[in-house]
Amino acid sequence: MLEPLSAPRVPVDLAERRIGDVEGTSLFPVGAEYTPPARGTWTIAHTPMLVPGAHEVYVCPGNCLRGVVLSAAEGGFSDRFSMVEVGEEALYDGSMEELVYEGVSDCLDRLGRRPPCVFVASSCIHDLMALDVPHLLDELAGRFPDIDFVPAYMNCTMRRSKLGYEDVQWRQNYAVLRPAARDRRSVNTIGSPFALDPGCEIVSMLASGGCRLRDLCHAETYQDYLDMATSWLNVYHWPVAAEAVRDLGERLGQEAVYLPYSWDGEEIRASLQALAGKAGLGMPDLDALEARAGEDLGRARRVLGSAEIRMDAAATPRPFGLARLLLEHGFEVTEVYADAVLPGDEAAFDWVRRHHPDLLVSAMVDFRMRLRGRDAAGRAEEAGRELVAIGQKAAYFTGTGRFVNMISNDGLFGFTGISRLAGMLEEAFRDERDARSIIQVKARGIEDYRLRPRDGVGEGRR
Amino acid sequence: MRQARVNTPNYACDLSGICSALYELGGLIVMHDASGCNSTFATHDEPRWYDMDSMVYISGLSEYDAVLGNDDAYIDDVVEIARERHPRFVAVFGSPVALLMGTDFRGVAHIIERRCGIPTFWFRTSGMQSYVAGARQAFAGIAGRLCPEGGESAPARGGRLRVNLLGVTPLDFSVVGNAEALRDFCETSGFELVSCWAMGDALDQLMRAGQADVNIVVSSSGLDCAEVLARKYGTPYVVGCPVGSAASAELARMVSETSRDGVARRLGEGDAAASGGRKITVVGEAVFASSLRHCLAHDLGEGNVRIACPLEDPCAMLGPADVAVRGEEEVASIMRASDLVIADPLYEVLLEGHSHVPFVRLPHEAYSGRMLRDEIPRFVGPGFEDVLGQAL
Known part of the structure; x- marks a missing residue:
């Protein structure tokens, strides 16, 4: 029998709380923010790069541009990125429309090739000025009729709005898709920079049913992307994709089913049953898959022993669901880093609160996080145990090199996803890595995509 | 456009x-x-x-x-x-x-x-x-508000000249040893460093800036601070960065001279581009680029150096042959008309199709940010001319 941790820890500041002391699901007040140097999440500059051959033109003030243009340089897609720098005078002298139109035109004229699709990104100031960006893009489409222009919005002030800018960017990522003949054997997965795990239940069910799963992450050509319009059904897995799915339903009449990135067996079964019912598919042997997931978690538990586990909400949209799963399988989960409880994670949050009231919840961006000690892994080691983090932010805040480098669920789904996670935990425990060099890289995984313009995609719309 | x-x-x-x-x-x-x-x-x-x-x-x-x-x-x-x-x-x-x-x-x-x-x-x-506009305000604000009126009159150790270094940030000097090399420069030049604005010294140290005999403005970011300190304490200043041996020696000489006559001086004031020799273009911040030109001319015998400065030049370092460039195409045309270019590597793309123009990579944190930090050399102090000479 493995020993539990000796004593519950006490919150060190107001950005850390015993989960048992939390009323409702409101964790921390919103206020001035710190940004931890864990950069693996994708940004709105990276997401459009999934559209093969697409080019981005950012029309923004210099400070906004610098972040995205260097993201492009670091990510290896500078040749798919241009920018128009907005000066102060454009805010006041009525020249903004001309700046956007002429600036974007100039970029395209100088590009030396004709991309099939151009995302034109405006920023907060344009929204506040009520700039009619869609109209400007119509004008640009008149000048460049072979290019699909798509408005994009780098409006950070929308971050806390009902519709966040990431939600909007995912919607815009599919904005070019036009009504097409419907293929009942074609299904899309929508709204993730990480391809759905090819070994997961969704993929195998669709394959068994003779259906093709279209994933933007796998699109090789612009035509592959356009062909997503032929699918009759969209599946999506986290709330950020909901706006894109709504829009596709409204514009193209595509149906949708929500198959959340869940760590709960019952919810996984219900989701897959919903998919099977919707698409007329057979069900896999879920009992066997669940049993295997349990075995895999058990093995991981034995390997990790009394290792402390902490996780963050950037690793998975259901961190409390994951905490519950691991706690139920005997892992020593001690802390969850999350600024809020996201939709769909409330029930798991409540379960953890009732059954493990001493577990700590910590903010990620609260100003106090800047000055809090980040030596938990060292202290754990002094006490004779290890600390394993799930997520880059948890790795940074604890100072551990033993971490699962997971972002936004990494495309893991279902019982197979749980099995995969168990393996990743074992790997993280065994192989200590240099977190510092890994987690500061923006948009983890973007290097795996073919980002450079390719033959056949630089000659306009087909 | x-x-x-x-x-x-x-x-x-x-x-x-x-x-x-x-x-x-x-x-x-x-x-x-x-x-x-x-x-x-x-x-x-x-x-x-x-x-x-x-x-x-x-x-x-x-x-x-x-x-x-x-x-x-x-x-x-x-x-x-x-x-x-x-x-x-x-x-x-x-x-x-x-x-x-x-x-x-x-x-x-x-x-x-x-x-x-x-x-x-x-x-x-x-x-x-640009960052220069921001840093200028910040340093000047601290000097104006937090440095005590009248200064302090602690005696210099061993009668050495006391100096402040103004305009030291990672944006111009990175974290690869240049800030430390600036301190070494002061030491080897026989100066007592009162404060470094602002890497390596806490606010209390900066508040002693009034003790200095001369301020050394090592980047454009430090100029406004120098002017505030001049008004507040009457401290004269010298502008320049000790890039390589000759610039280090010359800057040290200028500091001594300014301590005697109180006249502000700029490193490389007489370093206008000579007409002979290969035409070298340096793209970058004005104080650094001027100091680098001094190094090229006096350490390496390259006298025909022109600066293309994409940032403001509050210290008036640019000479008549230099260009305050605005926009990518203007920088490109100047680079393409050169016999050799020294610039941040992210400019090199502008020489595509002009492979006959050699390019010397010299990353600038304020431009390429973190991505090329490993390539940033220790350019402050004697010895850099050897590194640069090999690259030329």
Whole structure:
């Protein structure tokens, strides 16, 4: 029998709380923010790069541009990125429309090739000025009729709005898709920079049913992307994709089913049953898959022993669901880093609160996080145990090199996803890595995509 | 259109310049913005972010507060942090959105200072000026407000000349040993370093700046501070960076001379491009580029050097043959008309199709950010001419 941790820890500041002391699901007040140097999440500059051959033109003030243009340089897609720098005078002298139109035109004229699709990104100031960006893009489409222009919005002030800018960017990522003949054997997965795990239940069910799963992450050509319009059904897995799915339903009449990135067996079964019912598919042997997931978690538990586990909400949209799963399988989960409880994670949050009231919840961006000690892994080691983090932010805040480098669920789904996670935990425990060099890289995984313009995609719309 | 860029990035902006200048001074710095400005600074412009804690935050401005022009949450949050953390000072300034909202930072600073009793600075920023504009304000603000009137008259050790180094930030010097090399320069030149603005010295050290006999402005960011200190204490200044042996020796000589006659001097004032020899173009910040030109001319015998400066030149370092460039195409045309170019590697793309023009890679943190930091050399002090000579 493995020993539990000796004593519950006490919150060190107001950005850390015993989960048992939390009323409702409101964790921390919103206020001035710190940004931890864990950069693996994708940004709105990276997401459009999934559209093969697409080019981005950012029309923004210099400070906004610098972040995205260097993201492009670091990510290896500078040749798919241009920018128009907005000066102060454009805010006041009525020249903004001309700046956007002429600036974007100039970029395209100088590009030396004709991309099939151009995302034109405006920023907060344009929204506040009520700039009619869609109209400007119509004008640009008149000048460049072979290019699909798509408005994009780098409006950070929308971050806390009902519709966040990431939600909007995912919607815009599919904005070019036009009504097409419907293929009942074609299904899309929508709204993730990480391809759905090819070994997961969704993929195998669709394959068994003779259906093709279209994933933007796998699109090789612009035509592959356009062909997503032929699918009759969209599946999506986290709330950020909901706006894109709504829009596709409204514009193209595509149906949708929500198959959340869940760590709960019952919810996984219900989701897959919903998919099977919707698409007329057979069900896999879920009992066997669940049993295997349990075995895999058990093995991981034995390997990790009394290792402390902490996780963050950037690793998975259901961190409390994951905490519950691991706690139920005997892992020593001690802390969850999350600024809020996201939709769909409330029930798991409540379960953890009732059954493990001493577990700590910590903010990620609260100003106090800047000055809090980040030596938990060292202290754990002094006490004779290890600390394993799930997520880059948890790795940074604890100072551990033993971490699962997971972002936004990494495309893991279902019982197979749980099995995969168990393996990743074992790997993280065994192989200590240099977190510092890994987690500061923006948009983890973007290097795996073919980002450079390719033959056949630089000659306009087909 | 000069605002359009297809191939190259832009320089770090004013908000980053302020944050970089104030980073080590124990202040509370809160940018009024939603998110992106802080992320850009922390990711690309601030190499100390991972290891050195500093209270640099973003206000988290929301869409509704932006539309309604509501600054109350910003003020309340800053006051809350100040009361909890007791910073040495508070600095408030804003992003392009705050500019458009018309946020009254003077008023905001006044309210914060009244409510928490901590000196509070406000700065004019737009997110559309360069880091030089931001850092200039920040250093000048600290000197003007926090350095005591009249200075102190502690005797110099061993009768050595006392100096301050002004304009030292990672944006111009990175974290690869150049800030330390500036200290070495002072030591080997026989100067006593009073304070370094602002890497490696705490605010208390900066507040002794009035003890110096001469201020050395090592980048454009330090000029306004030098002028404030000149007004406050009558301290004269010299502009220049000790890049290589000749510039180090010359700068040291100028400091001594200025300590005697009180006349401001600029390194390389007589270094206008000679007409003979290969035509070298240096792209970069004006004080560094001028100092590098001095190194090229006097250490390496390359006299035909022209500067293409994409940033402001408050120190008036540019000569008649130099160009204050605006826009990617103008830089490209100058580079292509050269026999050799020395610039940040992200400019090299402008020489595509002009392979006959050799390119010497010299990354600048304020331009390529973190991505080429490993390539940034220790350019301060004797010995750099050997590195540069090999690259030429």
